[in-house]
Amino acid sequence: MLHYTIKRLASLVISLAVASLAIFFVIEIVPGDPASYMLGINVQPDTLAALRAELGLDQSRLDRYVSWITGMLAGDFGTSYTYRTPVARMVADRLWITLPLAGYALVLSLVIAFPAGIYAAARRGRAGDTAVMGATQLGVAIPNFWFAMFLVLIFAIRLRWFNAGGFPGWDNGLFAGLRALTLPAIALALPQGAILARVMRSALIDVLGQDFMRTARAKGLSRRQALWRHALRNALIPVLTIVGMQFSFLIAGTIIIEQVFYLPGLGRLIFQSISARDLIVVESVIMLIVFAVIVINFAVDLAYALIDPRLRART
The missing domain is CATH 1.10.3720.10 (MetI-like)
Structure with missing residues (x-):
């Protein structure tokens, strides 16, 4: 039973890792920039750049994925772009x-x-x-x-x-x-x-x-x-x-x-x-x-x- 449990647990970890990669990168490739959406079409470039930096959108996708997944492992789901509220609180x-x-x-x-x-x-x-x-x-x-x-x-x-x-x-x-x-x-x-x-x-x-x-x-x-x-x-x-x-x-x-x-x-x-x-x-x-x-x-x-x-x- 212990051997079976270890095998299933390893399969669980692999499934979660693959799912996290798929979820993050599929959503990230969807057209449209959250910062541009929030500020509108007539936003100034420096204002847009400042908001992107505040939201962490100026980082590479790999860095953002690592930050996101490590935060979730620690119980931190990030902060909502729209409501500026911790996602964990919204989920709860x-x-x-x-x-x-x-x-x-x-x-x-x-x-x-x-x-x-x-x-x-x-x-x-x-x-x-x-x-x-x-x-x-x-x-x-x-x-x-x-x-x-x-x-x-x-x-x-x-x-x-x-x-x-x-x-x-x-x-x-x-x-x-x-x-x-x-x-x-x-x-x-x-x-x-x-x-x-x-x-x-x-x-x-x-x-x-x-x-x-x-x-x-x-x-x-x-x-x-x-x-x-x-x-x-x-x-x-x-x-x-x-x-x-x-x-x-x-x-x-x-x-x-x-x-x-x-x-x-x-x-x-x-x-x-x-x-x-x-x-x-x-x-x-x-x-x-x-x-x-x-x-x-x-x-x-x-x-x-x-x-x-x-x-x-x-x-």
């Missing part, structure tokens, strides 16, 4: 919306997927299985931003059960915060729950066909008892990998959903920073999201190895 303020939203959506996707996948697998080939698979196919096909607008139209505009957008703040109570995040979380959870339900069904059907399941049935267990006592645990191995990946996708998916619902999270911060050519904020926030995705996948790999001893034996 927005993180308390994005992370609860992604976690809320993950819980909803599990609530949707597990019963649906188990129900479909237990009724393979019957009408219930066909109905569940048809519903999940529809869930996968519908874009989450379109579904988000549909939810706003029905539950916010017509029924007036929820607000169409905005966030009241956690200071107003947990219920008020969760109420504001409910529609965005449902919009995020639908496609992920549909995918996970299909994976759960396939994994269960594969396990139900194994020899040890026939042995369990031969010992007198009913189909339901064999499914809940033996099949479900073994089917969770591939499902666990998908769950970890889904949380990563949910964090990234908040970028669009936060725009639809005007939530002041990391996704909206990225859009605002792109519009203002605030490159240091864009680079740092995207790197933070990539870091979260890679670390989550690393944790899933370790959990996978703990559940499946065969994986440890091969390393």
Whole structure:
């Protein structure tokens, strides 16, 4: 297990290094100078040069990359060009919306997927299985931003059960915060729950066909008892990998959903920073999201190895 962990940790470090290079240099080659954007087209050359020096834009790209990455390793994400505020503080303020939203959506996707996948697998080939698979196919096909607008139209505009957008703040109570995040979380959870339900069904059907399941049935267990006592645990191995990946996708998916619902999270911060050519904020926030995705996948790999001893034996 130690050897496997070291290998995965080395892969994590390499992935982060490659991602940081790609993020920095791809954003840096985007046309447009942040200082020129901030000062306008009629700016004097000496004023422009002074602002570029203040922002550190007069340094070479390699020097700026080294300064940026070493600062992030020390917890310093730099200072916003537009707001003149530490990026770490901006991220911390927005993180308390994005992370609860992604976690809320993950819980909803599990609530949707597990019963649906188990129900479909237990009724393979019957009408219930066909109905569940048809519903999940529809869930996968519908874009989450379109579904988000549909939810706003029905539950916010017509029924007036929820607000169409905005966030009241956690200071107003947990219920008020969760109420504001409910529609965005449902919009995020639908496609992920549909995918996970299909994976759960396939994994269960594969396990139900194994020899040890026939042995369990031969010992007198009913189909339901064999499914809940033996099949479900073994089917969770591939499902666990998908769950970890889904949380990563949910964090990234908040970028669009936060725009639809005007939530002041990391996704909206990225859009605002792109519009203002605030490159240091864009680079740092995207790197933070990539870091979260890679670390989550690393944790899933370790959990996978703990559940499946065969994986440890091969390393």
